[in-house]
Amino acid sequence: MPIKWIVLIIAIVMYALIVIFPGKKSFSSLGAAFLMVILGVISPGQALGELVNWTVLMIFVGSLIIAELFIYSRVPAVIADSIVSHSPNVGIAIVAILMMTGIISAFVENVATVLVMAPIALALCKKLELDPTYFIVGLAVMANLQGTATLVGDPPSMIFADHSGYGFNEFFFFEGKPSIFFAIQIGMIAGAIFFYASFAKKGGTKVEIEQEKILTIVPSVLLILMILGLASCSFIYGGISLASGLLVMILGIAGILWYKFIRRESVEKVRDLIKGLDWDTVLFLIGIFVVVGAVAEVGLLDDFSAFLSSIVEESVLMGFFIILAVSILISGFVDNVPYIIVMLPVASKMAAELSLKPELYMFALLIGSCLGGNLTPFGASANIVSVGILKKQGVLLNFSQWLKIGIPFTLITTAAAAAFVWIVWR
Template identity: 30%
Template sequence: MKTLAIVLFALMYVLMIAVPKYRPYYALSVAAIFLVSGILPVGSLMSTINWNVLLMISGTMIIVDYFIDSRMPNLLADILLGKSKNVMWVTILMSLFAGVISAFIDNVATVLMVAPVGMAICKKLNMSPVGMILSIAVSSNLQGAATLVGDTTSIMLGDYANMNFMNFFWMNGRPGIFFAVELGALMTVPVMMYLFRKDTAPVSSTERTPVTNYVPTVMLLTMVVALIIASFIPDTPDMINGIICCVLAVVTIVIDYFREKKSDRAIKAIENLDFETLGLLTGLF
């Protein structure tokens, strides 16, 4: 059985690398074979799946979807543009902005959130968006490991190592990975200053994007605070982080429903869930 399990596991990863488009199907198919062959007892199926990770990712995705739709990131980008002296600093600040967001929001969601803003700024300044978009993407990828909720990998590894939110800041009497990641982020500033040293055209902006809904911002901040508080409470349930994220996601949906008197937005948020990632993780667990 062990040999069969290893062979199936290796085959799954080979297929994932060779044809990544169907990764969730490979993982779920191999998981099904594990169950049918008896490698994994059917009775232990529910306990094997890491529900805490799945709930954290699902809840965070829903809140982030509302956050993007509220146009709050656009307002923050407008503020950064107004604070910049020239094009070079626009690129640097937008990259750092993407990195800060990525520390609390999934990398892909961060790029989807910030890249359109960067494109709009480049169009407004009549400049090529390539440099700014690449900087945003790299910065987003770099800082995803800064906190427990910054990336799917952080959530999975943190859960496996029994790490709570604060362990990313301080662990075993020493500074955590957060400070190493942020130090790396700061070191990108002189690199970007050199790469974009010729972009010295002055910029100015007084525009402010109107925010349509402040609830997602409040819920996102509440989620971070709640995860911090939960990390100090002893003997919490294993799924406490997932419960926090999902409860706040449901609260966001309910408040929006009563504000708009329509269910369209809630349906859209659920449809925008990354079911491929959730399916992939379910199969891997």
């Protein structure tokens, strides 16, 4: 059997295992990567030295640490309390908290954002005797939405940045045009309108809640330094550079040292903080980098690109729609990280064959694959967490009930963001 087909079978089996056993996804990807090396498709040196993007991993781990410390500081909770107390009515207060959750999630890991905002949402729902379903699900889908907006929002954004040569700044403006950040903000506005329609009937009262107190501002300073540092590295070096990875990692380590020696937290708490980071995704990414590198090495990506191009032919709109629709459907049911790694070079090649700017198709891919995760209760980790939070409150949210929120929200936000991309980048 030709090696190309063996590689394809391994990749398909890996995907299947990820879908069936999502809690063991790192074992699936690392196992597949090991097979690629054993079969000689790629060498160990090539796997670790060329294919695994250590800069992306440093940014991911460092930003996770800063996110955990930011939540520990209680700053997000204090901001949320202030929003509620200054909102004229319940409907606006709830939508404002959902929008704030999204904005925080553009810089902080999605699950962590949902976990810190959920108690605020639940307390508000209890006070007003509201069903918490829409509010808690709203936290998850808004967090997933905004995770696409910046370089540090989500792993797919980091992978996109590495492939396209984008730095932190290019997520805002590229070649003088508004970039993916603004497309996502259009989507967020559309999503906010959707949720306000759900809560508008509760809009006649003003809510008073007990104010939280800020524990420390140091993590906020670290977060600001990370943003400013990434913006500076993007301006100086362009794209994702080693300096970007080192900067975020150093800030993360500095945060841990501050947590231990300045805050004088116990060794157990420091260990729990480090152990609680998403190491499974780190290992998963290492394996996926290697597997997708092997898939590209044997020419499967070129074959897939040619197949899609034969379907699209000369229709730019058809290509845009197919990438968007397929991305939404796939990401609603399987992890979007391996999908986007595979599809980025395919989308770029399709755009080149049609003499288009690659951003048109790559932005469609990023929007579809990230926002598509909102479609189902297991399309993103934040969704799974939100279902668990509701279950603890005695609210059982099944698949069909999620779809009643997930389908309209996904279609509305994706359509709004995609329309912006089409108008600006066509």
